Amino acid sequence: MRRLMLVVLAVSVASSLAASASRSDASEAKGPPPDPPSNGGTSAEVSPDPYFRVVDNAAEGRFSAPGWERRPAGDLGTYGGDYASADPSAGAARFRVKIPEDDHYSVYARWPAGEDNASGVRFVIPTASGAKSDEVDQGLDGGFWVRIGAYEMEKGDRFLQVSGNPEREGRVVADAVMVVRDVLVGRDGRTASYANPDELAPDDSGAAAAGEPALRMRTRDESTRDESTVRQDVVRRAKGHLGTPYGYDPCRANVQEDCSCLTKLVYEHFGRKFPDSPVWQWRMEDGKKILRKSNLRRGDLVFHDLNRDGRLDDHYEDHVSIWAGNGNIVHASSYFDRVVTSEEKYLGGFWGGKSFKLPPEGELLPEEELPPEEGVGSGPGSNLLPGRPDGSKPTNG
Numbered sequence: 021m022r023r024l025m026l027v028v029l030a031v032s033v034a035s036s037l038a039a040s041a042s043r044s045d046a047s048e049a050k051g052p053p054p055d056p057p058s059n060g061g062t063s064a065e066v067s068p069d070p071y072f073r074v075v076d077n078a079a080e081g082r083f084s085a086p087g088w089e090r091r092p093a094g095d096l097g098t099y100g101g102d103y104a105s106a107d108p109s110a111g112a113a114r115f116r117v118k119i120p121e122d123d124h125y126s127v128y129a130r131w132p133a134g135e136d137n138a139s140g141v142r143f144v145i146p147t148a149s150g151a152k153s154d155e156v157d158q159g160l161d162g163g164f165w166v167r168i169g170a171y172e173m174e175k176g177d178r179f180l181q182v183s184g185n186p187e188r189e190g191r192v193v194a195d196a197v198m199v200v201r202d203v204l205v206g207r208d209g210r211t212a213s214y215a216n217p218d219e220l221a222p223d224d225s226g227a228a229a230a231g232e233p234a235l236r237m238r239t240r241d242e243s244t245r246d247e248s249t250v251r252q253d254v255v256r257r258a259k260g261h262l263g264t265p266y267g268y269d270p271c272r273a274n275v276q277e278d279c280s281c282l283t284k285l286v287y288e289h290f291g292r293k294f295p296d297s298p299v300w301q302w303r304m305e306d307g308k309k310i311l312r313k314s315n316l317r318r319g320d321l322v323f324h325d326l327n328r329d330g331r332l333d334d335h336y337e338d339h340v341s342i343w344a345g346n347g348n349i350v351h352a353s354s355y356f357d358r359v360v361t362s363e364e365k366y367l368g369g370f371w372g373g374k375s376f377k378l379p380p381e382g383e384l385l386p387e388e389e390l391p392p393e394e395g396v397g398s399g400p401g402s403n404l405l406p407g408r409p410d411g412s413k414p415t416n417g
């Protein structure tokens with residue numbers, strides 16, 4: 021008991037200190053680091069207000085890109101007033117980011133959407149064990165905080181580099197980067213992020229601003245919203261659940277959620293009624309099945325035969341998640357005991373995806389007409405779930 025109280029005190033002191041410092045200015049987070057997240061499968065302490073730092077391309081003394089051009093924000097989802105772009109043969113652009121303590125950090129990047137954006141854009145992250153390089157396709161996921169990955173980084177000023185591949189066509193873009201000290205680390209080294217980047221660093225312009233309703237009621241007169249914008253809204257809506265403790269029966273929004281509870285809650289806002297089981301979400305007639313991982317687009321459901329028995333028929337041990345772009349999924353994970361963003365590749369048994377035509381033909385429900393979110397686990401499907409004979413915990417994700 022004594023140890024528990026000490027831990028609680030330490031976490032609360034760390035949180036309040038972090039709260040005063042978690043802004044995208046030059047202030048520094050001080051105070052003891054929170055206990056490192058222990059491991060997967062157990063209840064890890066998470067800070068409700070983790071340290072984060074945004075560096076925009078306009079940040080004085082923190083961005084250098086010789087030979088790159090500054091371009092004004094168009095209607096493209098630019099972060100801040102402008103961004104930088106270059107031919108892939110130009111040198112690297114560098115963001116200088118303050119890392120307050122040795123720890124794991126999530127790294128996000130922004131680039132405005134553009135048809136001429138390059139694929140094969142390289143981010144080089146300085147990690148504790150040397151520079152690590154990750155490639156992204158800037159033709160996808162524009163206007164959005166895209167999770168590049170989670171990395172162990174050392175205290176100090178660190179340079180994140182963006183560069184193109186001279187053998188590919190298209191422009192390379194550097195708009196903004198963000199680091200967040202929110203990483204959960206599993207026993208096997210798997211990592212996940214639990215903080216919502218849209219809440220930490222909301223867009224300061226446009227309808228895509230975080231905090232706005234993800235999708236307002238669409239009238240028949242309104243011109244069709246760009247499909248990719250609606251898909252972005254699905255992921256934004258899913259990210260609004262990040263950090264929610266894992267739990268089931270009942271499904272309660274932002275209180276306790278399991279995998280199919282999360283996907284059901286998210287899609288409810290887009291006029292879809294899903295049963296509360298990964299098996300039934302896969303089997304329902306709604307949605308188009310996708311069999312190749314490379315055809316997944318953000319907002320799609322992703323299914324895993326997580327218990328690797330060659331069937332997607334276990335309501336508790338198979339899995340459903342939401343594709344969030346760049347290899348990431350947002351999902352309620354019993355392994356991390358939270359709703360998290362993590363890399364899909366660490367889940368075995370990829371089964372398929374489901375893609376939905378959004379918005380649906382009819383009008384979407386306005387917010388006030390949505391069913392109450394608490395206790396939705398008693399909807400169709402969940403009351404048909406067989407009980408677990410041993411009463412044990414599901415092991416999905």
Ligand SMILES: [Ca+2]
Nearest residue numbers: 099100102195
């Ligand atoms: Ca910018």
Ligand SMILES: [Ca+2]
Nearest residue numbers: 325329331332
């Ligand atoms: Ca299975």
